[in-house]
Amino acid sequence: MLAVQEAVLCPMCDATQEISADAMLNELIACGDCGGELEIVSLQPLRLELAPPCEEDWGE
Amino acid sequence: MSERRPPAPQSTRPRVAMLVTHIRAEEKLLREALVVAGLTCDVLLDRELRLDLLADAGQAAPNGRPWREYEAILIRTVSQSRGLLAALVLEGWGLRVINRYETAAICADKARTTLTLARAGIPQPAVRLAFTPAAGLSALDELSYPAVLKPVVGSWGRLLARVRDAEEAEAILEHRQTLGGYAQQVVYAQEYIEKPGRDIRAFVIGERPICAIYRASEHWVTNTARGGRASNCPLTPELVSLCERAAAAVGGGLLALDVLEAPDGRLLLNEINHTMEFRNSSAPTGVDIAAAVAEYVREAVLPVRARAE
Numbered sequence: 001m002l003a004v005q006e007a008v009l010c011p012m013c014d015a016t017q018e019i020s021a022d023a024m025l026n027e028l029i030a031c032g033d034c035g036g037e038l039e040i041v042s043l044q045p046l047r048l049e050l051a052p053p054c055e056e057d058w059g060e
Numbered sequence: 061m062s063e064r065r066p067p068a069p070q071s072t073r074p075r076v077a078m079l080v081t082h083i084r085a086e087e088k089l090l091r092e093a094l095v096v097a098g099l100t101c102d103v104l105l106d107r108e109l110r111l112d113l114l115a116d117a118g119q120a121a122p123n124g125r126p127w128r129e130y131e132a133i134l135i136r137t138v139s140q141s142r143g144l145l146a147a148l149v150l151e152g153w154g155l156r157v158i159n160r161y162e163t164a165a166i167c168a169d170k171a172r173t174t175l176t177l178a179r180a181g182i183p184q185p186a187v188r189l190a191f192t193p194a195a196g197l198s199a200l201d202e203l204s205y206p207a208v209l210k211p212v213v214g215s216w217g218r219l220l221a222r223v224r225d226a227e228e229a230e231a232i233l234e235h236r237q238t239l240g241g242y243a244q245q246v247v248y249a250q251e252y253i254e255k256p257g258r259d260i261r262a263f264v265i266g267e268r269p270i271c272a273i274y275r276a277s278e279h280w281v282t283n284t285a286r287g288g289r290a291s292n293c294p295l296t297p298e299l300v301s302l303c304e305r306a307a308a309a310v311g312g313g314l315l316a317l318d319v320l321e322a323p324d325g326r327l328l329l330n331e332i333n334h335t336m337e338f339r340n341s342s343a344p345t346g347v348d349i350a351a352a353v354a355e356y357v358r359e360a361v362l363p364v365r366a367r368a369e
């Protein structure tokens with residue numbers, strides 16, 4: 001699967017993100033540095049974008 | 061829970077879809093569990109849906125596969141309006157949607173939930189519904205303070221307000237009237253229950269609770285998303301009975317029931333969530349919730365003759 005060594009930066013703060021080997025496309029992750037919520041928008045190559053903001057109708 | 065069985069050959073595996081807004085811990089656990097249960101699971105994004113309302117399930121899903129090839133569609137969207145509309149359309153095409161549209165529609169609307177539970181005789185906190193700040197204030201006087209103002213849609217404890225007096229209530233109601241969308245202008249006012257620093261969340265599969273947690277918090281909104289700590293809550297006969305009756309009232313399915321303990325010891329049904337979050341609940345309860353969900357989906361899609369095995 002995905003190799004961990006691929007460096008990918010937080011689009012908010014440029015901190016390097018460790019992406020686990022079982023990461024999924026469209027998975028949400030939190031930046032350990034700035035706490036920003038990020039979405040994995042591509043696995044190969046690895047690419048992160050800021051996750052969409054919470055909307056009024058979001059919930060369980 | 062279910063025993064792990066050797067994976068079926070790829071070709072004979074029933075195919076299900078999981079509709080998501082994005083992948084969270086829950087969706088990841090569910091996808092793994094569905095595969096372990098012998099199903100093939102495709103992830104579909106709600107943002108990519110293009111539904112031809114005048115055509116049928118022969119049309120392609122976003123991944124190009126015709127919708128009718130799916131034995132079931134598990135709705136796991138955080139966007140409640142997208143999830144509901146998708147369920148309505150897909151069910152209309154004759155597809156099996158989990159949770160069913162009607163169940164999700166009742167649970168997504170607090171007023172409908174309250175009405176449905178009331179009809180079934182389920183104990184709940186007192187509630188008033190009103191449409192203007194003035195009527196809302198009169199309703200709050202009837203309930204007496206403190207009271208809780210809730211949006212009729214949405215969850216995660218957002219926009220929940222405990223109001224201590226009429227002045228506080230008026231400020232909030234006026235503010236929502238001016239700035240909020242239509243849904244926020246509907247006044248859903250609930251009796252405030254003085255709870256023992258915790259509330260109960262029970263996980264129901266079908267109509268049967270499989271486990272429950274206490275969510276402890278100093279804050280009055282005990283939501284694990286807001287930092288409430290989870291510990292195991294025993295399934296007492298009283299809790300089981302309440303959950304079974306409440307789940308049956310909304311049509312059953314995959315449900316998380318929020319239950320309050322009143323000072324007199326009675327259990328009151330507070331809310332029902334139809335896209336349950338459970339990532340922090342398997343550890344304290346020792347119950348593999350994702351596996352239980354997957355087993356429920358597997359049983360729903362198996363042909364009748366195979367279910368007997």
Ligand SMILES: [Zn+2]
Pocket residue numbers: 010011012013014015031032033034035036
């Ligand atoms: Zn960052």
